[in-house]
Structures are given as structure tokens and as C-alpha cells.
Amino acid sequence: MEDIRVRIAPSPSGNLHVGTARTALFNYLFAKKNNGKFVLRIEDTDLERSNEAYTQNIFDSLKALGLNWDEGPDVGGNYGPYKQSERFDIYPKYAQMLVEKGYAYECFCTQEELEAEKEESMRNKTAHVYSGRCRNLTEEQKAQFRAEGRKPSIRFHVPKGKEIVFNDMVKGELKFKTDLIGDFVIMKSNGTPTYNFAVVIDDMLMKINHIIRGEDHISNTPKQILIYEALGAEVPTFGHLGMILAPDRSKLSKRHGATAVSEFVEKGYLTEALVNFVALLGWSPSDGNEIKTVDEIAQDFRIHEVSSSNSVFEYDKLNWMNGQYIKKLDLKVLAEKLKPYLTKYDLNELTEEQYLKMVEITREPLTLLSDITDDVPYFFGEYPEIDDEARAHIDSEIGQMVLKDVMSKIDGWDFNNLHQILEDFRTYFKEQGIKAKITMWAVRAAVTGRTRGADMCGIMEVLGKDKVKKRIQAVIK
Ligand code: GLU
Secondary structure, eight states, X not given: OOOOEEEEOOOSSSSOBHHHHHHHHHHHHHHHHTTOEEEEOBOOOOTTTOOHHHHHHHXXXXXXXXXXXXXXXXXXXXXXXXXXXXXXXXXXXHHHHHHHTTSEEEEOOOHHHHHHHHHHHHHTTOOOOOOOTTTTOOHHHHHHHHHTTOOOEEEEOOOTTOEEEEEETTTEEEEEEGGGSOOOEEEOTTSOBOHHHHHHHHHHHTTOOEEEEEGGGXXXXXXXXXXXXXXXXXXXXXXXXXXXXXXXXXXOOGGGSOOBHHHHHHHTOOHHHHHHHHHTTTOOOTTSOOOOOHHHHHHHOOGGGSOSSOEEOOHHHHHHHHHHHHHHSOHHHHHHHHGGGGTTSXXXXXXXXXXXXXXXXXXXXXXXXXXXXXXXXXXSSSSOOOOHHHHHHHHSHHHHHHHHHHHHHGGGOOTTSHHHHHHHHHHHHHTTTOOHHHHHHHHHHHHHSSSSOSOHHHHHHHHOHHHHHHHHHHHOO
């Protein structure tokens, strides 16, 4: 069997979308599972909408997800260049070849004439397909148009009365009637190729034999098959993935939350969790265990089992998964990953050891890495900001009594043995009829300015005796 070659062909007109990431992932998984090659091609022929920053974002996002390509603009390969804008000289000769063989023809229609045709169809309430009026122009007519200064586009001559049938790897057998496909433009009058043409030429020359992409491209596939056939090239095997919908079943968009991979990263998602989650949009593990690395998924991946229906992007599930991944991270790795979310604090206030301890005692409730930002302000600065609830505890009669008692004993406390000390301390108050919870509320409120947070012994250990004393002293009346 020939070697499997697949590709992802994003257009750099925005940051890498999770939908494109899912398409990239499924291609990558298919390649890995079949010892094939995964190619990255940047489709930047729309020079107005494409930009370098987006191309870089696509590279960075795919890499962050662990979807490394075997061939591409940066790593090269035998079938380059891998940026469409560097391939402009390739397309005209294939278009010319199709014209010579009678599969395509020059079309001199102006924009106005085409608009008029469309309006005519609308008036007649018929589906619009190009009339084909330039299909049989004589050489004289063409010369006449040229003399008028008209520049031709090149249209593909779609044979009428045929049915295009192909076996989609995901959706099964699909059929399209050519009568519903108008002769479509393959080269614009400015000499640049249209998407349908460029994609076929590139896939053909790059020897791509399996094309996995979103079903939003399904109506392009019969056109592309016609081009392959006209070129005498082998038609690749197609697989069209269902779309990804928002929880409200509408198209996933910014108003639902993050949509670009880099946005998810900024918000505090781990790329390992994101890629795992994205795999589940259409694929299910055979053993029912959803938490898996990309390598594990690749072993279990079968494109024919991918769901042909749409998938819903459940942010809640992603959040849950992200939390699971955070829990499993090695402490030091997590501590490093959290740093970008702690830039508003002066981390130099803590030694490496104190910082690790802080992460160790605050990691438990994290769903997103960014949750850390609001969970740790009291580890920094001299005094914490005190919220209303904490203030009430501090100012209460019992609160003041507890805090004064701490101050009278704290010099003798060994901060390496706080568990036992605080236990004894609680018991002492319990004997006087004060609940342990209330005792500790006062201490927590004074030291952190809050009534909830990480383990109290851990917090005191990180802050050290001097700071704890200072903070308690400051609120005693
Ligand atoms: N550049 C196209 C897109 O981003 C590629 C489509 C295809 O895979 O053929 O949608």
C-alpha cells in the first residue's frame, strides 16, 4: 500500500481556531496510526486577509498541542514550497492544460453581467448556476473582448447529467448531481487561483492521498473530484468531519468563550487537556477512559469510527478535564506553568522553597491555571487586604480573644511543627466552649484577610513567624 499522506491547510486569516485544531489533530492521529506523513500547508493566497502574525500563531498553537508536522513551511520537505503564496507560478500552467484539453475555458463575463444572471435566477426562483455563456466563444469573440480590455477568468466546464459518487471515510457514500454545479472559476482574471483549484493542484503535487476536513467543505469536494479527474490524477480519499457547535447548538463563536487555541492558553487551559478534549469531539475511546495522551489516542484511533454528526463544545467538560490535568501535574512543572498568571505579584518575596509550598497548598481547587491569580494575594506584601466577612471575625469578641492568645504564645511556637501546635490551640479553646472552626476563622482572617483559602499551617509556614505576628498584631485592638 502506498504511504499515507495527509495535510492540514489552514488559511492564516485569524489565530488557529479550535475547529481547525480538531481537524489538524484527526489528520495527525490518522497519520500516526498508519505510519503516514502529516503535512502543514499554509493557504495564504488571500493576501489581503492573511498575515504573518497569524501564520506564526498557527505554528505556535499546533506545536503547543503537540501536533508536529513532518513537512511544512519551516521544516521543508520534498514537495515544497509549503506556502501557497510561494506557489503562484505553479497554477497557471495546469489551468492552461485544462483549457487545451477542453476541460476549462476562458470566461470574459464582467461582474455586472454575472450579477444580472444571478438576479434573473432570483426573479425566476431557480437555483443559480452560471449559464455557461462563454463556454463556446469563437476566437473572434474572444479577440473582441480582449480588445475591449476585458481580462478572462478561467472556468471549469462541469459535464452535465452526471453523478459524482464518493465513499467518505466518515459519512459513507455521498452523491452529487453535476447539474447543480455551475461551471466554476479556477483562475481569477487577475491570474490567481481560486481555493478549489489551488487546493487540488497542491494536494496532487504534494501527493496527499487522504483528505480529512470539516464538512463545511463538502460542497467543494465534487468540484475538486472533477478537477482531479480532468487532470488525470488519482482522486484522494475524503473524510468530512461534523461541525463543532456551541452548547446552545449555534456556531461556536467568541460570545461563547475562547475559540482560538492561543486564547485558551491565555485563559489558563493546559494544551494537554485541550488536545485531549478536542479529540473527544467526534471520537470516543474504546475502553471508555476519556483521559488520554495524544499517543494513546493515536493507537486507538480509527477514522471510520469517527462520528459523522456534529459535536457540542462543552466548556464545562473542558474545565473539568483541565482540573484533572492540573491535579496530575508534577509540582515543579505546575509551579513553572503558573508563573505567567502571577505577574502582578513580586515572586522575589518568596524563596523557591516557599513558592513551591505555596503552589502545593493552593493547587487543589484550580480548574484553570489562571484561577491562581485571585487565590494567592495574601502570600505577598506586608499586610493582606481584609474583606468584610474577615473583618467581622477579627472584630468579634471571640476573635479578639483568640488573636490575643495567639500573640501571647506565638514566640514559643515551632513553625516546623504547626499541625500539632494548632491542634493543641484549637483544643484549648474547645475546652472553653469555642468551636474549632470559629477559633481558626479569627486566625485565618487576620493572617490572610479572608475566611476561606489554603491550609492554615501551610500558609503560616510560607509567610514565616515574623509576618504572621505582624499581621495579627495589626488587627488587635
Ligand atoms: N484553507 C482551507 C481552510 O482553511 C483548507 C480547506 C481544505 O482542507 O481543503 O478551510
